[in-house]
Amino acid sequence: MRSSTRPGATIAIPRTVVALGFVSLFMDLSSEIIHALLPLFLTATLGASVVVVGVIDGIAEATASISKIFSGYVSDRIGRRKPLILLGYGMAALTKPLFAIAQSAGLVLGARFADRIGKGLRGAPRDALVADVTPEAIRGRAFGLRQSMDTIGAFLGPLLAIGLMLLFRNDMRAVFWVAVIPAVMSAMIVLVWVREPADHGAGTARMPLRMRDIGQFDFGFWAVVGTGVIFTLARFSEAFLVLKASESGLAVAFAPLVFVAMNLIYSTGAYPAGILSDRVPAKVLLRWGLLCLVAADALLAFGSTLPLVFCGVALWGAHMALTQGLLAKLVTDRSPGRLRGTAFGLFNLATGIAMLVASVVAGLLWDRLGSAATFMAGGAFGLLALMLSFWGKDPTV
Numbered sequence: 402m403r404s405s406t407r408p409g410a411t412i413a414i415p416r417t418v419v420a421l422g423f424v425s426l427f428m429d430l431s432s433e434i435i436h437a438l439l440p441l442f443l444t445a446t447l448g449a450s451v452v453v454v455g456v457i458d459g460i461a462e463a464t465a466s467i468s469k470i471f472s473g474y475v476s477d478r479i480g481r482r483k484p485l486i487l488l489g490y491g492m493a494a495l496t497k498p499l500f501a502i503a504q505s506a507g508l509v510l511g512a513r514f515a516d517r518i519g520k521g522l523r524g525a526p527r528d529a530l531v532a533d534v535t536p537e538a539i540r541g542r543a544f545g546l547r548q549s550m551d552t553i554g555a556f557l558g559p560l561l562a563i564g565l566m567l568l569f570r571n572d573m574r575a576v577f578w579v580a581v582i583p584a585v586m587s588a589m590i591v592l593v594w595v596r597e598p599a600d601h602g603a604g605t606a607r608m609p610l611r612m613r614d615i616g617q618f619d620f621g622f623w624a625v626v627g628t629g630v631i632f633t634l635a636r637f638s639e640a641f642l643v644l645k646a647s648e649s650g651l652a653v654a655f656a657p658l659v660f661v662a663m664n665l666i667y668s669t670g671a672y673p674a675g676i677l678s679d680r681v682p683a684k685v686l687l688r689w690g691l692l693c694l695v696a697a698d699a700l701l702a703f704g705s706t707l708p709l710v711f712c713g714v715a716l717w718g719a720h721m722a723l724t725q726g727l728l729a730k731l732v733t734d735r736s737p738g739r740l741r742g743t744a745f746g747l748f749n750l751a752t753g754i755a756m757l758v759a760s761v762v763a764g765l766l767w768d769r770l771g772s773a774a775t776f777m778a779g780g781a782f783g784l785l786a787l788m789l790s791f792w793g794k795d796p797t798v
Contacts, residue, residue, distance in 0.1 A: 415534040418543045420594040421486075421527055422550030424587050428490060429551050431584035432516075433558025433664070434565070435500050435577055437657035439509070440640040441647060442500075442573050449506040451644060455764025457506065458638035459757035461513035466753015468521020473746025476526040477739060486530065487591045489523025492516075494584035501577035525745035532733040532741050533598055538679070541730045545675015548726040549668050554583075556664035559657030566654040622735040622744065626751050628687065629728055631789065633755035635694055635782035636721075637763040637775075639663065642714055645701055645772050649710050662711050663718035670722030678727045684790055690723035691787040698780030702773045713776075 443449040443457070472485050496519065499512035528544075535543040562576055569575040639660070646659045678686055693716045700713030728748075736744030759779075766774040 412536055412539050414539065414543050414546055416594075417534050417596050418531050418547060420590060420596075421531060422547045424490060424590045424595065425527075425547060425551035426554035427583040427587035427590065428493060429554030430558045430561070431497060431554075431580045431582075431587070432493075433555045433657075433660055434562045434580040434583075435497070436640075437559040437562045437643065437660045438566070438573050438576060439500070440643045441653055441656055443506055443509060444644075445653065446573065447503070447506050447509070450764075451767045452761075452764040453506055454640055454644070455638065455760040455762075455767075457510050457513055458640050459760030459764075460510065461517040462638070462760070463753040463757035464514055465517035465521040465524065466749040466751075466756070468518050468524075470525070470743070470746030470750040472522045473525030473529065473742035473744070473749075476529060476742040481597065482526040482530040482533070482742070483591070483595055483597050485526040486523045486595065487588065489519045489521070489526075490584075490588040490591050492519030492522065494581070494588045497581045497584045498578070500580075501574045521749075524749060525742050528729055528732075528745045529741040530595075530597065540733060541675045541677075541679035541726065542672070543675070544726040544729045544733075545672040545678070548675065548729070549671040552664050552668035552671055552721075556661060556668050559660035559664070562657040563655060563661075566657075571654055617737050617740060618744065618747070619735070622732070625728065625731045625735050626748050628731075628786070628790075629748055629752045630755045631782065631786040632691075632694075632724060632728075633752045634759045635691075635698075635779050635786055636717070637756070637759035637779060639717075640760075641763055641767070641772075641775060642701070642717065644767070645776075646707065646710050646714070648772055649705060649707050651707060651710075659711075659714055662714045663721075666715050666718030667721045670719060671726055674723050675726045675730070678730055683727060683731055686723050686727050688787060688790050690720045690727075691783055691790065693717075693720035693723065695780050695783040695787065698776045698783060702776035702780065 440454050443454050444451065449457075472489070476482050476485050493516050496512050496516040499508060499515070503509045503512065531543055531547055532540065558580075561579075565576040565579055566573070642663065643656050643659045647653070647656060651658065674686060697713045697716035697720065700709050700716065704710050704713060729745075732744050732748050733741060759782075762778065763775045766778055
């Protein structure tokens with residue numbers, strides 16, 4: 402009798418992956434309480450321009466990405482992931498009070514800068530650890546689960562922010578203080594429950610890792626990097642989604658609903674998309690993700706009512722669900738096992754620089770030509786990426 406069990410269907414997701422999922426959930430819960438309000442805090446409370454919002458977000462994300470290349474390389478070099486993961490989450494937790502006491506855009510930039518260094522320190526080693534402990538047959542499912550739990554926190558954070566804004570009568574600083582609690586919980590989970598494979602210990606003999614080992618990355622890996630860069634140019638900082646909703650009439654207290662809507666779609670779609678990425682060609686999911694992004698940009702560019710804006714936000718979340726876990730899986734599949742941390746670092750360096758460029762350009766377009774120009778430019782890059790996905794023979798792009 403023929404078995405109907407699908408490959409990988411009976412393999413359990415490792416406990417460390419689940420623990421990292423909860424770590425991501427609590428840190429994103431904390432971060433999104435703050436980030437859902439930060440664009441309006443900067444513009445309405447501190448008097449910053451939209452360009453400054455774009456610059457702060459772009460510098461912050463680029464900082465995280467540049468940090469990832471060093472943390473990824475170091476984690477490969479020493480054969481340890483957890484110390485860098487713990488340092489990164491601990492550092493992020495320590496930065497949260499700075500948002501509550503900020504009296505200028507400069508301090509917000511400093512807080513975001515330090516927070517994103519923490520993200521950079523943990524990001525590449527964390528993704529490499531997921532790959533290290535997960536069997537190849539279920540890697541897409543494992544990355545999808547971690548991404549989904551991460552996004553559940555990003556969905557719950559804005560909801561909690563709305564409740565706290567109503568409770569504290571629009572006192573954003575009081576809301577920021579509450580965000581410190583889940584950040585500390587996240588770091589504690591890393592300390593207590595995250596485990597590395599036994600062969601990552603200090604007593605294990607490892608070949609020295611040199612910078613010239615980067616030459617081991619082949620065309621398939623660099624194609625993934627190029628795909629990620631074009632995606633990022635098309636999807637600048639989500640802060641602009643909040644500003645668009647505010648421009649369309651959304652009250653300040655309900656501004657976090659933008660992230661609620663986006664992350665509801667993202668969190669519910671990431672895990673199924675991860676399972677699907679183990680079974681269908683990468684190009685299929687990438688193209689569907691790009692179509693969602695282009696449609697989102699069109700609605701956000703030309704929609705002036707809140708229902709249309711929220712439809713665009715939902716499609717933005719759908720494109721994230723279809724592509725973000727998939728890109729992490731492709732980085733793993735297209736890199737040597739001993740260079741996984743470095744691979745994630747290189748990928749995030751390239752996409753971080755693209756995020757800086759995209760966010761600064763988006764802010765300049767908004768200030769000089771209006772919000773429609775910002776989203777039209779994003780849609781144009783999305784269409785470019787879609788066209789490039791039909792070019793070449795590599796199944797990645």
